[in-house]
Amino acid sequence: MVRMSESERNELWNLWEAGQSLHQQLDWTIPPSDQGVQHHLHRRIATHPAGYGRPQSGSDRTLLPFTESANDQNSMMRAIVYHEYGSSDDVLELKDIDKPAVKDDEVLVRVHAASANPYDWHFMTGLPYFMRLQAGLLKPKANVLGVDLAGQVEGVGKKVTQFQPGDEIFGIGAGTFAEYVCVSENSVALNPTNLTFEQAASVPLAAGTALQGLRDTGQIQAGHKVLINGASGGVGTFAVQIAKAFGAEVTGVCSTRNVVMVRSIGADHVIDYTQENFTRSGQRYDMMLDLVGNRSPSECRRVLNPKGRYIASFGQPEHRWLGPLAQLLRMLVMSRFVSQKMTTFTAKENKEDLVVLKELIEAGKVTPVIDRTYPLSEVPEAIRYLEEGHTQGKIVITV
Numbered sequence: 058m059v060r061m062s063e064s065e066r067n068e069l070w071n072l073w074e075a076g077q078s079l080h081q082q083l084d085w086t087i088p089p090s091d092q093g094v095q096h097h098l099h100r101r102i103a104t105h106p107a108g109y110g111r112p113q114s115g116s117d118r119t120l121l122p123f124t125e126s127a128n129d130q131n132s133m134m135r136a137i138v139y140h141e142y143g144s145s146d147d148v149l150e151l152k153d154i155d156k157p158a159v160k161d162d163e164v165l166v167r168v169h170a171a172s173a174n175p176y177d178w179h180f181m182t183g184l185p186y187f188m189r190l191q192a193g194l195l196k197p198k199a200n201v202l203g204v205d206l207a208g209q210v211e212g213v214g215k216k217v218t219q220f221q222p223g224d225e226i227f228g229i230g231a232g233t234f235a236e237y238v239c240v241s242e243n244s245v246a247l248n249p250t251n252l253t254f255e256q257a258a259s260v261p262l263a264a265g266t267a268l269q270g271l272r273d274t275g276q277i278q279a280g281h282k283v284l285i286n287g288a289s290g291g292v293g294t295f296a297v298q299i300a301k302a303f304g305a306e307v308t309g310v311c312s313t314r315n316v317v318m319v320r321s322i323g324a325d326h327v328i329d330y331t332q333e334n335f336t337r338s339g340q341r342y343d344m345m346l347d348l349v350g351n352r353s354p355s356e357c358r359r360v361l362n363p364k365g366r367y368i369a370s371f372g373q374p375e376h377r378w379l380g381p382l383a384q385l386l387r388m389l390v391m392s393r394f395v396s397q398k399m400t401t402f403t404a405k406e407n408k409e410d411l412v413v414l415k416e417l418i419e420a421g422k423v424t425p426v427i428d429r430t431y432p433l434s435e436v437p438e439a440i441r442y443l444e445e446g447h448t449q450g451k452i453v454i455t456v
């Protein structure tokens with residue numbers, strides 16, 4: 058029997074707590090339409106001095122025109138819904154459902170773009186099974202998929218102080234594969250001024266994970282040698298750029314077709330995993346951010362300096378019951394006997410970090426890499442593509 062310290066227990070259950078606050082948001086059920094609130098919101102929209110459909114000065118983005126569609130009139134919206142766990146073809150449907158009603162501390166957002174993450178796949182399939190204790194034992198508690206968003210504020214709750222209708226924002230919400238979503242004002246920030254909605258929607262979860270993993274868990278410092286396994290994916294493409302912005306010397310691991318792209322976003326060295334096993338290269342790093350989990354903890358430890366840090370952040374969807382928990386447990390046990398720090402973390406949505414990312418993006422230090430864009434109706438195809446595990450950067454959904 059392995060006795061774990063308080064901090065080790067915390068680390069093990071970090072994954073379990075994955076997006077705890079997100080889950081709380083996911084608990085909302087779609088309310089019946091509230092005519093009073095809708096009328097109030099429509100009045101605010103109609104009278105908002107900024108107007109809608111105006112061109113954006115100083116940027117190349119085109120604001121999608123706000124149209125009073127039949128859906129708007131009857132308080133309905135289109136959304137990707139699911140009522141049971143399963144594959145994207147079997148459980149995802151594009152449906153007209155009631156628009157959510159805004160609470161006092163929330164903003165109502167007209168979503169212009171969202172992005173797909175492995176997180177969505179886990180919620181759609183209910184895998185690994187242990188996560189159903191939170192997401193819903195037999196059926197999903199939440200019925201609209203998607204967490205990343207970029208869009209325009211259409212209405213604000215009574216207690217909202219930081220936003221007003223017309224603001225263009227990006228961030229994290231629950232059920233963003235939809236025309237409208239209500240989100241806490243503390244989980245969104247003003248859009249980076251140099252990004253389109255599509256680019257901005259690709260940022261929150263993936264770049265937030267990269268930032269928190271490198272800065273908070275990894276304690277990255279200028280001059281550190283950092284290895285990123287999975288450098289060409291959604292999190293990896295942000296991690297390469299953020300690590301460079303911190304002044305690190307970055308090595309990215311990816312397959313042959315992504316070598317040029319990973320180098321182009323700033324990696325100093327690229328290891329093609331089809332040609333070379335990075336655990337046998339003889340190189341030593343101060344930190345390894347592992348976004349794949351295809352090597353054992355002892356193999357990964359081999360590439361670390363004596364005081365190096367191994368940071369695990371992967372889902373291992375092939376392990377249906379426990380996902381990455383078994384590997385994380387092995388890692389935590391090992392970390393008791395070695396000089397390196399071996400740890401995991403769960404990204405937490407956080408307005409301050411969205412602002413940090415906005416600044417990095419506006420300074421030209423981080424630019425989203427977008428692989429493919431799908432319309433809302435093709436979310437099932439987008440998730441299927443993501444599931445293959447070989448995206449080059451992010452998958453964006455236009456709404």
Ligand SMILES: NC(=O)c1ccc[n+]([C@@H]2O[C@H](COP(=O)([O-])OP(=O)(O)OC[C@H]3O[C@@H](n4cnc5c(N)ncnc54)[C@H](OP(=O)(O)O)[C@@H]3O)[C@@H](O)[C@H]2O)c1
Binds near residue numbers: 405
């Ligand atoms: N801890 C958290 O809070 C948190 C938050 C978000 C995501 N995550 C986890 O982070 C992981 C990465 O997420 P993501 O959004 O970046 O996923 P993703 O976009 O689906 O990652 C796909 C990338 O993985 C690469 N890859 C596949 N096999 C590889 C291998 N053997 N070696 C190196 N690279 C390989 C692929 O590159 P090739 O095509 O070149 O193979 C592809 O570019 C996921 O497991 C996700 O669950 C954790």
